[in-house]
Amino acid sequence: MKQQRIEVLLELISCNQPLFYWRYDEQGNLLYSDCPAEKMLDVVLRRTGGLRCIYEMGHNAPLLIGADSSLLWIADRENLEGKGLFQIHVLGPFFSHEHGVAGIEEMTRQVVAQASPQWANAFLEVARALPTLSLPFYSQYAVMLHYLLSGEKIPTSSLDYQIEMQPVPADFSNLKKHTPPKDRLQTYRAERALLNAVREGDMDCADTMEIASSVAKVREYTDNQLRNVQIACTTFATLCTRAAIEGGLSTTKSYCLGDAYIKSFFLAKTASEVSAIKNQMYKDFVTRVHNCRNNPQYSKMVQGSRDYIELHLAEPISIETLATRLGYSKYYLSTRFKKEIGCSVNDYIKFVRIERAKRLLSTTEKNISEIAENTGFASRNFFASTFKQCVGKTPAQYRKEMLNT
Structure with a gap:
């Protein structure tokens, strides 16, 4: 009965664009x-690590599996009668946005790096025939599949993501276990x-920008x-706008500033x-928040002391130095x-x-000695x-707690 319902779902999906079905x-x-x-495509799907991910997580919600190239699958788990028995149901693959010929060729190079020219050409032909689905469609398909498998009605916001792919090697007989990308935490x-x-409003943020530049990746x-x-x-401008408001800059100034830069x-x-x-x-944004946080009730002498302290934290500072x-x-x-x-x-x-130490503990990988210095x-x-x-x-306890939030 359940399999018949899935077949009906596939028929309905095909009214838009057909998707392949896997179990x-x-x-x-x-x-x-x-x-x-x-x-x-089974080789490519396994290489994403998505199946391994849903097995290890014991996932009970739809999972979107894919890559930066936007080649995606929908996967969900059906628990069967019997201890430890289950099946994984998969729909796809499909693209999440339109690709021109050049885009599909670039995606093929990402997926089949090191593969033979014959295999790459064959995959390119397959990729050209794959459908393109927008977010509203594939998220709805995911929750409908989940309902058929579990009887549970969930919102599309429950859809989880495992979006990363390693290139498929030339030798498909020895696929390595996928490990999550290490740069996400960084x-x-x-x-x-x-x-x-x-x-x-931290004016001494040059090191922060440098760290961010070294790990940033444009999707x-x-x-x-x-x-x-x-x-x-x-x-990023939207996030900075929100942060500036939280830092004390007026809502009007923050939004106007953010909008102006977005237009630029x-x-x-x-x-x-x-x-x-x-x-x-x-x-x-940093400068404006810094300026608005400067209390006008503070004398020039006291405000100057605060600014010097914040800009020279790594150095020995004393009342004698400031005076x-x-x-x-x-x-x-x-x-x-x-x-x-x-x-x-x-x-x-x-x-x-x-x-400052709390910020470094929660946002960098510097060891405790480096942060102390x-x-x-x-x-x-x-x-x-x-x-x-x-x-x-302790600093170690604080870092662990912040990484788990």
Whole structure:
């Protein structure tokens, strides 16, 4: 009965564009397929690691399997009677956006790197005949398949993603186990560091930009590289706008600034021009948040002290250093600072260092000793004890907790 319903679903789907159907057992053996190029596409599907992923996760929701090239499959799991017995049902492959001839050829090179010319040419012919489905269609197909398999009605937001593919090697007899890409965590950390710097108006964010640039990757949404960069920078501008609002910049100013830069992205003629505008935008947001966070009730002397502390955290800082640099007596600066800020200079320095350390722990892979050095602590042990005293947990415990959120 269930298989008959799936056949009806496939008939309904074919009213739009037909999709191939696949069924695998709990050992990963192919039980059935209606795909004429079954052997070839089965190899490609396995190479994505999607089947392995859904087996290991014990997934009970639809999973979208695919690659940066936008060659995608829908997969879901059906639990059978009997301990540990299940089947994996797959629809696809299909493209998530229109590809020209050049785009399909580039996608083929990504998928079949190192394969023989004959195999690559054969795959190219198969790829040209594959359908293109937009997000509304394939997400609906996924939840309908899930309903047929489990009887559970779920929203399209439950659709999960495993979007990454390794090239298929020339020797298909020894496919290696897929491992998730290692750069996703680095990308997430870099993004969080960039946005935290906007929220805090951190003028000393050059290292953050450098780290982000080293791990950033523009996703291939279209065959046009300029358009891909424009889309990526638009997304980043939206995130910066939200972060600036959270940092205290007015909603009106934040949205107007973000909109102006987004328009500039799409008026640019080259990818490098877009990137230059993005860097300018980022510094603009950071500067504006920094300026709005400067309390006008603070005297020039106290505000100057705060700015110097935030820009020189890695260096030894003392009340004597600040007094000499700003041209005031130690006693006068200390008294005014405590009156306006509400704490001593030394306590403020410790607070800013701990806050910077928290950001580095949650957004970088720097070890504890490096972070201690970067935030001006004399030793790792002193940093660890001070951090635990202020935060209530060790740096390692804090990092682990933040990575799990």
